[in-house]
Amino acid sequence: MARALVLVAALAALTLTACATEPAPPPAAAPTETAPSVEPTVAPLVFTLPTDCATILPQSRLDAFADLGLVLLGGPGGKYGTEYLADQTPEEQLGGITCIWGFDASDLSSVTVSVAPLTADTRAQALDGFATQGLEEVLTESTASYNQTGDAEEMPAITNVLRDDSWISVIKTVGGDPEFDEAVAIAGEAASAAYN
Numbered sequence: 001m002a003r004a005l006v007l008v009a010a011l012a013a014l015t016l017t018a019c020a021t022e023p024a025p026p027p028a029a030a031p032t033e034t035a036p037s038v039e040p041t042v043a044p045l046v047f048t049l050p051t052d053c054a055t056i057l058p059q060s061r062l063d064a065f066a067d068l069g070l071v072l073l074g075g076p077g078g079k080y081g082t083e084y085l086a087d088q089t090p091e092e093q094l095g096g097i098t099c100i101w102g103f104d105a106s107d108l109s110s111v112t113v114s115v116a117p118l119t120a121d122t123r124a125q126a127l128d129g130f131a132t133q134g135l136e137e138v139l140t141e142s143t144a145s146y147n148q149t150g151d152a153e154e155m156p157a158i159t160n161v162l163r164d165d166s167w168i169s170v171i172k173t174v175g176g177d178p179e180f181d182e183a184v185a186i187a188g189e190a191a192s193a194a195y196n
Contacts (some may be wrong), residue, residue, distance in 0.1 A: 045195040047165045049117055052076035053099035056113055057189050065101050070110055075099035090129055091116035091167060112171040113186060115194055118162065126167055130160060147184075150175015157183045166194060 050056040053075040065071075074084025075098050082092075089098040089112075096116025102109040118126065130137075135146035135158065143161050150157040150172070157172040157180035168190045170183040 070101040071104045114169045116167045149180040
């Protein structure tokens with residue numbers, strides 16, 4: 001009987017040893033709390049009126065004008081300054097600036113770019129002018145543009161782009177589809193320069 005008790009004790013010891021060597025199950029992972037996703041805030045773009053024609057467009061566009069032989073004839077920083085035109089442009093009348101590039105030996109301007117600030121009151125004034133010119137209206141979420149494609153013989157390419165607080169216009173003396181497309185591109189570059 002003593003021998004049986006020793007045998008039972010030995011078996012119990014072996015069982016306990018076997019249980020001790022089995023790896024313990026891993027602890028349950030604590031639930032991780034995910035932070036609520038936060039949308040990045042984008043600061044609104046602020047309109048800044050250019051003070052001279054050197055800042056109305058990016059340098060790449062100014063270089064392209066120079067490559068074509070166009071010089072800055074009128075506007076702040078131009079060869080004839082603000083005296084190039086006898087009367088102020090509508091954009092200048094609203095406190096804006098107008099810059100005119102052309103061929104130096106000719107009185108004919110080739111590209112005119114204007115940028116002006118807008119308020120609710122002055123916007124209505126600008127819209128009245130577009131109505132008398134018969135320009136085509138194109139509306140997007142953030143802009144209203146008033147355009148004329150023009151042609152190579154008589155009618156210039158014109159785009160006027162209005163935002164809540166600005167008016168950007170581009171006139172190319174020679175019109176037509178490619179010239180109008182370039183006028184729209186130049187207006188976009190002027191907007192990029194004015195909003196930062």
